[in-house]
Amino acid sequence: xxxxxxxxxxxxxxRAAMENxxxxxxMGEDIGKLGGVFRVTEGLQKDxxxxxxxxxxxxxxxxxxxxxxxxxxxxxxxxxIQFDGFVFPAYDQIINQVAKMHYRSMGKLRMPxxxxxxFGGGIGAVExxxxxxxxxxxxxxxxxxxxxxxxxxxxWMIQQAISSDxxxxxxxxxxxxxxxxxxDESVPPAYPLHQAKVVREGTDATLFxxxxxxxxxxxxAEAAVEDGRDLxxxxxxxxxxxxxxxxxxxxxxxxxxVVVHEAPYSLGPGSEIAARVTEECFYHLEAPVLxxxxxxxxxxxxxxxxxxxxxxxxxxxxxxxxxxY
Amino acid sequence: xxxxxxxxxxxxxxPVEAPVSPPQASEEVEFVQLLTPEGERVEHPDFAFDxxxxxxxxxxxxxxxxxxxxxxxxxxxxxxxxxxxxxLLGQEAAQIGxxxxxxxxDMVFPTYREHxxxxxxxxxxxxxxxxxxxxxxxxxxPRDNNFHLYTIVIxxxxxxxxxYAMGQQRDHAVGDPDxxxxxxxxxxxxxxxxxxxxxxxxxxxxxxxxxxFFCQNNQWAISEPIDRQTRIPLYQRAxxxxxxxxxxxxxxxxxxxxxxxxxxxxxxxxSGPTLVEAYTYRMGAHTTSxxxxxxxxxxxxxxxxxxxxxxxxxxxxxxxxxxxxxxxAEVEAEADQVAAELRRGCLAMPDPTMTDxxxxxxxxxxxxxxxxxxxxxxxxxxxGADSEGEG
Numbered sequence: 236x237x238x239x240x241x242x243x244x245x246x247x248x249x250r251a252a253m254e255n256x257x258x259x260x261x262m263g264e265d266i267g268k269l270g271g272v273f274r275v276t277e278g279l280q281k282d283x284x285x286x287x288x289x290x291x292x293x294x295x296x297x298x299x300x301x302x303x304x305x306x307x308x309x310x311x312x313x314x315x316i317q318f319d320g321f322v323f324p325a326y327d328q329i330i331n332q333v334a335k336m337h338y339r340s341m342g343k344l345r346m347p348x349x350x351x352x353x354f355g356g357g358i359g360a361v362e363x364x365x366x367x368x369x370x371x372x373x374x375x376x377x378x379x380x381x382x383x384x385x386x387x388x389x390x391w392m393i394q395q396a397i398s399s400d401x402x403x404x405x406x407x408x409x410x411x412x413x414x415x416x417x418x419d420e421s422v423p424p425a426y427p428l429h430q431a432k433v434v435r436e437g438t439d440a441t442l443f444x445x446x447x448x449x450x451x452x453x454x455x456a457e458a459a460v461e462d463g464r465d466l467x468x469x470x471x472x473x474x475x476x477x478x479x480x481x482x483x484x485x486x487x488x489x490x491x492x493v494v495v496h497e498a499p500y501s502l503g504p505g506s507e508i509a510a511r512v513t514e515e516c517f518y519h520l521e522a523p524v525l526x527x528x529x530x531x532x533x534x535x536x537x538x539x540x541x542x543x544x545x546x547x548x549x550x551x552x553x554x555x556x557x558x559x560y
Numbered sequence: 561x562x563x564x565x566x567x568x569x570x571x572x573x574x575p576v577e578a579p580v581s582p583p584q585a586s587e588e589v590e591f592v593q594l595l596t597p598e599g600e601r602v603e604h605p606d607f608a609f610d611x612x613x614x615x616x617x618x619x620x621x622x623x624x625x626x627x628x629x630x631x632x633x634x635x636x637x638x639x640x641x642x643x644x645x646x647x648l649l650g651q652e653a654a655q656i657g658x659x660x661x662x663x664x665x666d667m668v669f670p671t672y673r674e675h676x677x678x679x680x681x682x683x684x685x686x687x688x689x690x691x692x693x694x695x696x697x698x699x700x701x702p703r704d705n706n707f708h709l710y711t712i713v714i715x716x717x718x719x720x721x722x723x724y725a726m727g728q729q730r731d732h733a734v735g736d737p738d739x740x741x742x743x744x745x746x747x748x749x750x751x752x753x754x755x756x757x758x759x760x761x762x763x764x765x766x767x768x769x770x771x772x773f774f775c776q777n778n779q780w781a782i783s784e785p786i787d788r789q790t791r792i793p794l795y796q797r798a799x800x801x802x803x804x805x806x807x808x809x810x811x812x813x814x815x816x817x818x819x820x821x822x823x824x825x826x827x828x829x830x831s832g833p834t835l836v837e838a839y840t841y842r843m844g845a846h847t848t849s850x851x852x853x854x855x856x857x858x859x860x861x862x863x864x865x866x867x868x869x870x871x872x873x874x875x876x877x878x879x880x881x882x883x884x885x886x887x888x889a890e891v892e893a894e895a896d897q898v899a900a901e902l903r904r905g906c907l908a909m910p911d912p913t914m915t916d917x918x919x920x921x922x923x924x925x926x927x928x929x930x931x932x933x934x935x936x937x938x939x940x941x942x943x944g945a946d947s948e949g950e951g
Contacts, residue, residue, distance in 0.1 A: 297759035304723020476926030
């Protein structure tokens with residue numbers, strides 16, 4: 236057993252996938268010698284060569300568009316988008332081509348492409364480096380959207396995403412790249428890619444979260460113990476498709492829910508979860524489903540990001556409100 | 561003007577010569593031509609047509625049939641059987657010449673007007689209609705004919721082609737001019753303005769990908785003339801990306817064949833991409849939805865009619881190759897036959913079911929979507945039960 240960081244978990248996962256399948260390619264900007272701006276691909280080009288770890292021109296649509304062609308040729312490209320806010324030049328290729336190819340071809344063609352996107356705030360970055368665009372992808376049929384929240388998940392989820400025959404948008408919580416945990420590679424993954432995980436059992440209310448907010452919510456749950464509250468924390472892991480069964484089971488147990496994400500408030504994943512829970516668990520609820528999220532503004536300059544992002548206090552405030560009904 | 565930009569030496573802004581306007585109807589452009597509009601064979605120092613008259617008869621047959629398919633599809637649209645049709649009228653030589661230059665293992669990435677190339681690749685013409693009739697989005701299997709689905713988003717397929725070519729490289733399928741593999745991407749003059757096309761040029765260039773970019777410059781992007789897309793001849797753009805560009809008379813099937821064949825050979829042997837600009841003219845509307853009389857002169861059309869790609873081959877065959885009327889009549893009859901089958905097939909084309917479309921959104925269908933599919937099925941079935949009950 237070794238203790239590894241979340242970034243290293245993805246690196247080891249990529250390495251394992253490349254060793255297992257010679258059709259797996261990694262492509263993106265600065266991913267070769269530099270190992271990516273977050274060093275997630277460190278050492279891969281040295282070991283797998285420039286034909287499998289491809290430093291691309293600085294053109295995001297080109298990264299995804301050529302990945303489409305490579306996938307049609309039988310490859311399984313893993314594309315790195317350097318930062319969340321830089322994915323938009325490739326958005327057309329992702330939603331019009333990657334997402335729809337299987338559908339347009341009536342099932343004859345497949346797009347086993349993984350698009351890795353470091354996302355979210357909290358690292359003091361300049362603009363366009365701290366976005367949470369997950370809803371924009373989750374709304375598109377044909378894509379699957381996931382976010383890892385801890386190093387062990389990072390290691391397994393990237394491999395599961397690569398083996399998926401559907402295209403996967405793989406969000407990596409950049410401010411958690413250096414969080415560490417014990418990884419035992421010989422123990423098979425406990426969860427399939429599209430299953431949520433109860434990371435803390437509780438009885439009074441459920442915090443639903445993913446990616447960078449998993450740690451925040453676990454801390455909030457610990458802090459809430461002092462107030463005599465026993466919170467359940469569910470790491471959604473998958474945003475599209477949502478694991479509704481796990482969500483409903485938890486709500487039926489705790490009867491109260493707060494959804495926590497960095498993405499803006501309106502029409503975010505929290506909106507969908509609130510609607511689903513209302514439709515399916517109406518008679519179980521003691522309170523409306525609340526959301527603790529970013530605001531409906533563009534992401535602010537970094538000096539203000541601590542105000543913008545949900546933190547321990549805002550999550551606990553949300554818990555207070557949901558318990559107040 | 562340059563002096564007003566601080567920090568830049570005036571010579572950086574050396575005056576550009578007067579904009580190079582695209583040739584007007586009365587002007588002639590420089591391009592590779594091997595068969596004149598009058599049907600005379602001519603020589604070119606760099607390109608030669610190396611097939612015999614039998615092959616030229618084959619090209620004549622191909623062009624006549626695809627024009628007939630196009631005419632029939634246009635008629636079907638006018639009769640309400642297709643929602644839309646994108647006519648290839650006038651571009652038969654560009655498509656048949658380039659399409660016939662392909663080897664069995666080469667891969668084609670078309671836009672939505674490549675009915676002639678589809679024909680060369682053995683795609684059933686009926687399958688081309690589904691998209692326009694609204695029953696599917698491409699019924700053929702691209703792997704059967706090495707002919708990818710039609711791509712509506714302008715220029716997107718040039719990147720797919722480049723990626724596919726990068727795959728051919730990685731599969732070590734490149735290196736021999738005869739047995740190697742190449743990819744060809746079709747696009748139009750309007751697409752040349754798209755970022756994706758320019759990114760495709762860069763990727764193809766820096767990775768030396770075995771891809772031929774085949775631009776059918778038909779002079780019009782819906783209502784916008786070529787001078788709204790470029791100030792230089794399109795083939796000259798290739799030089800800026802670091803690979804050769806060549807302009808060919810797109811209405812000359814011999815020349816488009818010869819030029820494409822050479823570009824494909826370069827790709828197959830590992831010498832990288834080529835941009836071929838087939839200089840042609842879209843004789844009809846962009847699609848059946850627009851009215852070209854609102855945006856272009858009838859003289860232009862008359863001028864281009866004189867350059868008809870099929871007539872010049874017919875003139876050559878009749879005058880210089882001793883081909884008799886029987887042959888032309890035979891081809892006409894065959895074209896009519898193909899058109900009649902196309903019409904029959906179109907009218908008989910079944911509507912798909914919603915269930916099919918739920919089925920193909922994902923390889924691995926999410927449980928939630930299966931629930932929606934079942935809800936739809938139950939809802940749809942409830943109408944059947946009601947009407948039965950009432951009956």
